Amino acid sequence: MDAMLAEAPAAATDSRRVKISIRGAEKRFGDMVALKGVDLDLYENSFTCLLGPSGCGKSTLLNMIAGFTQPTAGQVLVDGKAVQGPSADRGVVFQEYALFPWRTAIDNVAFGPMLKGMPKAQQREIAKRYLAMVGLAGHEGKYPGNLSGGMKQRVAIARALANDPSVLLMDEPFGALDAQTRETLQEEMLRIWEHERKTVVFVTHSISEAIFLADRIVVMATKPGAVKQVFDLDLPRPRERSESGFVRLEKEIKLLVRAEVQKLGVI
């Protein structure tokens, strides 16, 4: 079986450590219920993709883990502690790069270490190392305005990694990139994840991107936003998009997502 349904909590014999635990989480904006009854356990060092149509609450869920917003009911726990606000231990990468345009690539990446009060030489050494990790050695002195979209997103990833967070939260980080750059960055993201072993939560609209990257795919329902189905993937890595298990799972998830889009009455 290529993927299995895994709604049940881990068995007592499961040695994997739960890093992020979402318990009965609900989010209301006024009368609107954006998320309802979300229960999820995400394991340490795992790669989870949140997938679903626009408006199903993917970003809201990610923002609750980041601590940018609080659930109106239920809890979000990281390392067993309720998330009270943002933390340098939870790095965030957005679709829009969110770089400081007036700072060079190296100064953008050194920003976190600078806030931590590290000596300048150490800040630069760390920033250089992470820029090299994302393939930007030699581009340290460039300003964001002189970098392509893919390069800017590499800087944003390096900047998040420079704080050495244990959790990396990524909100459609490759959504604005052309198809070729997107695939290259997906491959590089996996290389970095395998090397750095962070717990990654990655929001995407792309089923193929989710299957390429994730250990676990959380397909979300709409109206209200909720978890529709969870897939734990055992497809071998590196994954090949034309491989039969990949294609089969893609079709299965596409049907689930399509049913949610139809609920919205958009098609």
Ligand SMILES: Nc1ncnc2c1ncn2[C@@H]1O[C@H](COP(=O)(O)OP(=O)(O)OP(=O)(O)O)[C@@H](O)[C@H]1O
């Ligand atoms: N600050 C806010 N105030 C009011 N409503 C909000 C707020 N943030 C999100 N919402 C609403 O909550 C719902 C979920 O939004 P969210 O951005 O989490 O969805 P999403 O799945 O990430 O969508 P997309 O894929 O388009 O980014 C939407 O109906 C959205 O309009």
